[in-house]
Each structure stands twice: as C-alpha cells, then as structure tokens.
Amino acid sequence: xxxxxxxxxxxxKSYSGVTVLKGVSLNVRQGEIHALLGENGAGKTTLMNIxxxxxxxxxxxxxxxGEPARISSPADSQALGIAFIHQxxxxxxxxxxxxxxxxxxxxxxxxxxxxxxxxxxxxxxIFSKMNVSIDPRAMMRDLETSYKQIVEIAKALLMDAxxxxxxxxxxxxxxxxxxxxxxxxxGLTRDHDVTVIFISHKLGEVxxxxxxxxxLRNGENVASGSIxxxxxxxxxxxxxxxxxxxxxVLNQQVYEEREIGRVLLEVRDLTVGNRVKGVSFxxxxxxxxxxxxxxxxxxxxxxxxxxxxxxxxxxxxxxxKPLTVRHPSHAKKLGxxxxxxxxxxxxxxxxxxxxxxxxxxxLEKCRRxxxxxxxxxxxxxxxxxxxxxxxxxSLFCKITSLSGGNQQKCVLSKWLNAKPDVMIMSNPTQGxxxxxxxxxxxxxxxxxxxxxxxIVTSGEAQEIIRLCDRCLVMYHGELRGELSRDQLTxxxxxxxxxxxSLN
Amino acid sequence: MQNTVSKQRLxxxxxxxxxxxxxxxxxxxxIAGTIAEGSQFLSFQNFMNIxxxxxxxxxxxxxxxxxIISGNIDLSVGAQMVAVAxxxxxxxxxxxNVVLGLILGILAGCAMxxxxxxxxxxxxxxxxxxTLGMMYIYRSLCMxxxxxxxFYLDKTxxxxxxxxxxxxxxxxxxxxxxxxxVMFVLFWFISKYTKIGRHIYAVGSNEKATRLSGINxxxxxxxxxxxxxxxxxxxxxxxxxxxxxxxxxxxxxxYELNAIAMTVIGGISMEGGKGxxxxxxWGMLILGIINNxxxxxxxxxxxxxxxxxxxxxxxxxLQRKDREL
Numbered sequence: 001x002x003x004x005x006x007x008x009x010x011x012x013k014s015y016s017g018v019t020v021l022k023g024v025s026l027n028v029r030q031g032e033i034h035a036l037l038g039e040n041g042a043g044k045t046t047l048m049n050i051x052x053x054x055x056x057x058x059x060x061x062x063x064x065x066g067e068p069a070r071i072s073s074p075a076d077s078q079a080l081g082i083a084f085i086h087q088x089x090x091x092x093x094x095x096x097x098x099x100x101x102x103x104x105x106x107x108x109x110x111x112x113x114x115x116x117x118x119x120x121x122x123x124x125x126i127f128s129k130m131n132v133s134i135d136p137r138a139m140m141r142d143l144e145t146s147y148k149q150i151v152e153i154a155k156a157l158l159m160d161a162x163x164x165x166x167x168x169x170x171x172x173x174x175x176x177x178x179x180x181x182x183x184x185x186x187g188l189t190r191d192h193d194v195t196v197i198f199i200s201h202k203l204g205e206v207x208x209x210x211x212x213x214x215x216l217r218n219g220e221n222v223a224s225g226s227i228x229x230x231x232x233x234x235x236x237x238x239x240x241x242x243x244x245x246x247x248x249v250l251n252q253q254v255y256e257e258r259e260i261g262r263v264l265l266e267v268r269d270l271t272v273g274n275r276v277k278g279v280s281f282x283x284x285x286x287x288x289x290x291x292x293x294x295x296x297x298x299x300x301x302x303x304x305x306x307x308x309x310x311x312x313x314x315x316x317x318x319x320x321k322p323l324t325v326r327h328p329s330h331a332k333k334l335g336x337x338x339x340x341x342x343x344x345x346x347x348x349x350x351x352x353x354x355x356x357x358x359x360x361x362x363l364e365k366c367r368r369x370x371x372x373x374x375x376x377x378x379x380x381x382x383x384x385x386x387x388x389x390x391x392x393x394s395l396f397c398k399i400t401s402l403s404g405g406n407q408q409k410c411v412l413s414k415w416l417n418a419k420p421d422v423m424i425m426s427n428p429t430q431g432x433x434x435x436x437x438x439x440x441x442x443x444x445x446x447x448x449x450x451x452x453x454x455i456v457t458s459g460e461a462q463e464i465i466r467l468c469d470r471c472l473v474m475y476h477g478e479l480r481g482e483l484s485r486d487q488l489t490x491x492x493x494x495x496x497x498x499x500x501s502l503n
Numbered sequence: 504m505q506n507t508v509s510k511q512r513l514x515x516x517x518x519x520x521x522x523x524x525x526x527x528x529x530x531x532x533x534i535a536g537t538i539a540e541g542s543q544f545l546s547f548q549n550f551m552n553i554x555x556x557x558x559x560x561x562x563x564x565x566x567x568x569x570x571i572i573s574g575n576i577d578l579s580v581g582a583q584m585v586a587v588a589x590x591x592x593x594x595x596x597x598x599x600n601v602v603l604g605l606i607l608g609i610l611a612g613c614a615m616x617x618x619x620x621x622x623x624x625x626x627x628x629x630x631x632x633x634t635l636g637m638m639y640i641y642r643s644l645c646m647x648x649x650x651x652x653x654f655y656l657d658k659t660x661x662x663x664x665x666x667x668x669x670x671x672x673x674x675x676x677x678x679x680x681x682x683x684x685v686m687f688v689l690f691w692f693i694s695k696y697t698k699i700g701r702h703i704y705a706v707g708s709n710e711k712a713t714r715l716s717g718i719n720x721x722x723x724x725x726x727x728x729x730x731x732x733x734x735x736x737x738x739x740x741x742x743x744x745x746x747x748x749x750x751x752x753x754x755x756x757x758y759e760l761n762a763i764a765m766t767v768i769g770g771i772s773m774e775g776g777k778g779x780x781x782x783x784x785w786g787m788l789i790l791g792i793i794n795n796x797x798x799x800x801x802x803x804x805x806x807x808x809x810x811x812x813x814x815x816x817x818x819x820x821l822q823r824k825d826r827e828l
Contacts, residue, residue: 309715332717340715347715351708351776360705360716363698371696414716 003030004066005163005195006051011060013046020046022219023060028163028212030065031189033196035206035227037244038216039461044199047216048165052084053077065162083156087168087295089148093141098123100140101155126154129192130184146177150184157194165197168295182209201294203237203498215243241494245461254441254466261285263320264453265422267306270314275301277477278314283422283453288444290468291457293497298477299457300341303424306455307331307338318422332361337420339411341427341457347411348399355381355395357410361418384413388443405436412443423447424455429463441467461490475499524821525770525785532792540799551677553791558679559584559738559745560758561787564765565690566734568783571766572694573727574707574775575623575630577616579637580735581758586641587612587739588749592654599660609736615641616732620725638759645751653750656743668745679741686737687784693730694780703727707775764811765790768818789814 006028013021021043028034038044049055051062053071062069064080071077091100098119107115107122123136132150140148149169156164169181186209188194200206206213207227213235214224223243227235265283270276276298283289291299305312308325316323318334325331331338340346349357358381359366366376381395388409392402399410408428415423428444429437444467448454458464464471471483473496481496492502536544543549554561563580570577591608595601619637623630656664670678694700702723705713714720743749767773768789769782793814797807 307715327719328714328717329719337717338715340712345709345711347712349705349709349712349716349776352705356701356705360701360713360718363701367698371692372698372701418717 004028004063005030006065006197007061007063008047008051009061009063011047011050011062012058013043013050013055014058020219021050021057024216024219024221026214027224028195028197030195031193032211033185033189033198033209035210035213036197036199036216037203037206037213037240039244042216042244043219044216045167048084048167048197048199051077051082051165078159081160081162083159083161083164085149085152085156085164085166085169089145089152091140091148091151093139095140096136097134097138097140097143097151098136100151101126101136101158105158122158123154126157129157129188130154131187132184144177146180149177149181153181153184153188157188157192162193163195163197165199167199168201169198178205185209201498203240203494204500206240207234207237213240215240217244237498237500238491238495241491241498245490245494254438254445256445258286258448258469260287260469261451264318266315266317266320268315268317270302270305270312270316272298272301272305272310272312275477276305276312279474279477279479281472281479281482283455285451285453286448287470288448288454288456288468290464290471291455291474292459292461292464292471292493293474293480294459296476297474297497299474300426301477302474303338303426303455303457304340307336307424309338332418332420335419335421337415337418337423339415339423339425339428341430343404343407343411343431348407350398350400352399353396354385354390354392354399354402354410357399358384358413358417361414365417380417381413384410384417388413389439403436405432405439408432408436408440409443412440416447420452422453422455424457426457427459428456429458429460461493464488464493465490473497525768525782525789525818528818529785529788529792532789532796536792536796536799539796544796544799547675549795551675551680553788553795554680554683555677556794557787557791558677558683559742560761561683561765561783562686562734562738562741563731563758564762564769564783564787565686565780566731567759567762568766568769568771568778568780569690569694569703569727569730570630571763571771571773572707572775572778573703573724574710575724575727576634576763576773577619577630577728577731578634578759579619579641580731580762581755582638582641582645583612583615583732584735584739584742584758585645585749585751585755586615587736588743588754589645589649589654589751591740592656592743592749595661595664596654596657599657601661601663604661604664605740608740609733612736612739613729613732616728616735617725620728623728624721624724642751649751651751653748653754655748658747664744665747666744668741679745682737682741686734687780690730690734691780699723699726704776707777709776761790764815768815770818786818789818 004027006026008024008026010023010025011021012019012023024043024047026047036044046055050057051071053074053076056072062071069080071080092103101123102119107118109115120136127134130150134143134147143151153164185196189196198210210227212224212226215222229235261284263282264285268280269278271278279302293299301310304310306316306325308327308331316325323334325334328338349360355377359377363372366372366380368376378395384390385392385395390406390409392406399407402410429440432440444454456464456467465488468488469485471488471493473480473483473493475497480499481502483492495502533545563584567577567580587608590611591604594607595604619633622628622633658665668678672678672681702713702718705718706720706723710720742754765786766783769778769784769786771778771782790811793810794807797810
C-alpha cells in the first residue's frame, strides 16, 4: 500500500461569503516532491495557510502520515512536523549561520549562558546530513542566496520537519543556484524520508525536478498525477499551463476595435540595474500595450523607470524627441501618467480627502491668483466623481473611507485630471471587485479611443487578453516575446513567461 | 421625524466638539484660572502678557508645524535663532542700517534652514540627526563669534531697532503679539490655500504616493524648512529687539523643545500629514496659560516643567482617539 505524508480531503474555505476553496483534495506520497500549481488566486496559498494553521478551514479532513490531524495554530502545525519556506528569505543577515538556525530555540548551558559550541556541532550535523559544507560560524550576509535558502531548509530539519512546504523558493535564485538547492532537496527526500510540497510558477522547474503535481483553479481540483507519464515521457509544460488556466474565464467583452495611430513613444535599450536588461519597444496613439510576466520579471521596474522613479539608462523618444525623465515630476510635465501597483502604499494619500487626492496632480489649475479656489477644486473633483461613478458620501470624506474599487477610481481620476498622452497602469485592477474591474476596463478603452497611448502591466493573463492590442512578455528582465492580439492566449503567455518559446 | 433631526443635530454637535476639543481645553483652563485668580488672571493686560511672553516661541512653533507635518523635525531652531539674531544685531550695530539688517537677518535664517532641508532630503539623513548636528554647529559658532558672551544693541546708533518689539500698538497691544498675529495669518493661509501647503500635507501623509503623483517631494520638504527659516528669523528679530541683546549661551535655550511641545499639544502628529496650523496657536495658549497660572498661584517654579510634561502627554493621549486601530 502506498504511504501518504499528507492527505487533505474536501477542504472548504470561504472568506466573507466568497468561497475560495470548494472541496479541494491534495494527496502527497511520502518522500516525493509534489508540485502545487495554479494561477494567482487559485487557492494554493489558502490551502497551505490552512495546513500551516494560519487560517481555519470551514470543513474537510486532514491526515498527516496516516493519522487525522487537528491544526488550529501555527504552533500545532510545527509540532506535527510541517515547515514552511517562504519566497522571501527569513534570515537575519547580521547573525552567524548557527545563530540563525537556533534563533528563538537557543541552547543553554547549565549556568544560563548560550552554548555556542553545542549549537555549532548540531548545525554541522545537519549540514552533513544535507551534504553541504557551510561553516556554522560564517556570517549570514556573506553567504550567497542559494546557501541562505539552504540554511532555511536546515532550519526546517532542525525542527524535525518531515513535510516541507516551499512557496516559490527559486524566484530570487540563478539557474546554478536553483540546481544546487534542488540537488539538496532531492537528497533529503531520498535518504531522510522528507516530503516536499513545491509551489512554483516556473513550469520548467516543475517538470525537471518534481515527482507529481496537483493543479488548482478557482478553488477546485483540476488535475493531479505523476510528472512522468505511463509511457515514460515527462508531461508537457504547455499541458500544465492549459490546466492551470482553463478556458471558461472570459465573461464580458470589453475590447473594441480602434484605429491605432502614429508612434507615440519609442523605448530603446532601457536598462535598470540588473533587473531590466536592454528592453526596446514602441507604443502608438490609441494603443493598449500589455506587459506581463511572472514575479521578478522586471516589468514593474521598467515602467517605474519610464516614469522617472528609478535610475535607468537607454533612450526614450516621445513624438520622435528624446526625453530625459529623472523624476516623476518630469514625467508628469512631459505628459506621462502612472497608476502604480499597491494602491495603499503608492497611490493613496491617506490623510487627504477624496477631493484633495483627485486634485493633487493639478493644483495649479485650481488657483485664482495665488490662492487655491475651493469652488474650482470642488468643480473639478466633482466632475470626476460623477463621470467615473465614484461612490462616496461627499468630496470631503477621507479617501480611506472608500472601497478599494472606488479608491482606485480616485487614483485614476488624479491622472485623467493631468491629461497625459501616455498612461502607464500597473495592475490597474489590483484589489478591486469584479464590478469595479469592468468599469475600470471600460474607462481604459475610453482613454484609448481618445488617442492616449496606454501601457498596462499585469500578472493576470486574463486582464491582458481582455484589454490589450499587443502584449510584451518579460522573463528575468528581458523581453521574451511579443504577442499580437490574435496570438494572445493564456497558454502563449504562460509559455513565454515561464521562459519557453512559441512553437 | 423630529427625533432623527434632533439626533442629527446632536451628532453634528458631537463632531464639532470632538474636532475642537483643544479649544474646549483652552476655555476650561481660562475658566479655571478665573475661578482661582479672578480678575488678576482674566484681564486684557494679563492676556497680552501671556501672548507677549510666548510670541517668540509661538512664531517658531508655526514654522515647526510645517516641518513636522511634512514628516520631519528641527532641533536646531533655538541655536539658529541666536545665530540669526547675532548676525542682525552686529550688522545693525556696525552700520546703523536697520532695514538692511532685517532683510539680511531674514535671508540668512531662510538660507540656513534651506541648507538643513537640502542635507535632509539629498543626503537622505534622518532630520533628527541633521538638525541635532546643526544645533551644535550654530550654538558653537555663535559662542566662538561672540566669545562666549553676548551682543548688546547700540541704542544710540539704531534706536528704532528697540522699538520693533517694545512699541505698544494703540498704547496697549505689545508688538510681538502683532507679529505673531501676522505670522499666524500668513502660515494659516499657506497651509490651507496654497499648492505648497497642500503638498506639505501630502508628503507627510504618504511620501511615495505624492512622489508618484508627479510632485517633487524633496523640493516640498526643503520649502517646509525654508518657511521655518522665515519664522526663526522673525523670532530672532523680535527676541533681540525685545531684550536689546542676544547671548550666545543663555538665549534660545530649549526653544526647540518648547516649540515642538506647542505643536504636539495642538494636535499636530509627529507621524506627519496630520494637524492644523491653528493647533500651534492653541498649543501656545495652553503652555502660556499654564506658565501664567503657576506664577500667579505661587506654585514652586521648579514644578512648571512637570505640569508641562503632564499636559503634553495628556494632550497626545486625548488626541489618539481619532486614530483608527
């Protein structure tokens, strides 16, 4: 009989009326590397949070190593031998390796002093089990990233973890480092009976390193099975991508044909440190250009550079004239607008009212003589509230009292107010409910009809497909490919953004 | 129907009260002072005294408000005030030209604060550190320049300079009070009705979002310092004229702390982005009334600062309620 490390059966979870897990099952065999796949929002994170005791499940059963398990807090989860390794490294760079390993669980001598010698020995023992040679007394900051990752794994082993969950652990690693980490994981599963659940968007790695997979979509199981198929060949990346994406996602048509005008913006060899490497493209009047890719692809850095928020090299031409954009205030003057990602952090001025947020970009328009004219401010902001149907009690409410969708409309208004010719939007519908999402899409279409050149960056393939005339796909800071509207499918986007190439 | 209307009225009354709790505190203190001391406290004369004694720090507090709202702080204001006064007084003593001396003083004060602002923004050094350093630099340079002593105004060369602060408008309003009123109106106007005023609030509230709104946030922060520089210069002139001298060791001591206390009591949040300029006025009145009452009641003067400390903490505790959890 097969032995399972983990079996999750019919897990249901809903947040404030929205069901995010609709009876999901996950079966992980002992000693395997199991890939958990799905788009953002498919329910992977929620499922793992239930396992980690971070959120409670509504119903369903969990069996760990054959026994029913009750997990109601992160401490329970840890006691049962489950360890998490997150995308961001949880290490303290200013401590030594062994100090990191024993952080919060330090060993003491009888007299109450720290027993550094014993801790070093234990650390060395674990490293030898993993077949790595790291000096326990080395400073954490001197290790390269993959070794930091390995220290995290060692930390999990120190806690006697038998099930390790790794959430996109490779996004910050180079290919060589990735190989290194995987060899060590492979050794652990083979020799020490450790099971690994591996969450990743990089399908190449999944096919290369994992034993089996489970795909979630919209909170449901779509498929699961072995990576190596019965005929001995490995499963196709494109098949996995298709399973992740599904086909029934398009609901409302927002895209409409438009006349696309002359070249508005030309970008040549745009480089930002080592995060964006020589990207070139053009944007035309009335065109909606999508830019997509996975986490760490450099698209956000690229548009921030275009807006003057990051130092960069390369040439940007607008209407054929070269621009120097060294600060967002230059960009605004040159007719470039930017709706940034992470609204709360980057776009909302929390102590100001709805009206003041909408007018912040164009206060000079609200002046009469040297003083700001309240009446003009009210008229301008009022127009936008009406036009974009922003739901607010009054113009003087604090912007934080609005819902996410309405806040986003205020941020959009702020830029429409400045009347840009080029509008860059990063994740324009992040944290926005479905209704407001469509309203924002309609608004973007309207802008395109007014001959504004629009760049939309998004990690959501559906968003790109529903809006864009053309799409650039980035991978590790480089332009991986360009898709015209008739080539725009989730499969194609997924293939390019995981580092593959079409055909 | 009648009921909901009166409830609405009650709600709006509650709102007015909670938005203006600080004014109620001032009124309560005035009533308490009147009960304790009667007409000796509640007289035009006494109030002019309170205002005159606190006008100099009050003017600095107005400027400090802008810097704090923009998310920074300035600890060097007391020392800088002495420096500006020293420059002005020695220029007036040497040339006898008061008008030119005033212009020079104001320009010097604005320039000093602008430099502070530039180091804070371009050097990306926390303002607490920069202005702590500036405080030592100004104070030490003043002591060096004035040989550890002070400068006395040459009353024969510039008799008008003394009149700047010691003249009584209509025979009963001390000029420092008038200067405070003018500065208050100016700063209140800037905070409420100008682009730079709005930008100062925006920068203090969310600098990143303000920058990404295409606003040169560094410039805004430097300008907040420049405005403080203007306030310091005016304070320096008022102080040196009133005293007829400026001293490198005894002038301007703890002015920075008193100015910060006034703004904080007035509800201007150290986090930035929050608070009204009128708060600095109420803060000044509260500190002024406390000092005055303690003197009138004959409380041991050594206890004044203990009262101040209690009031500062209490004021901030009271204002915490409108912060969301």
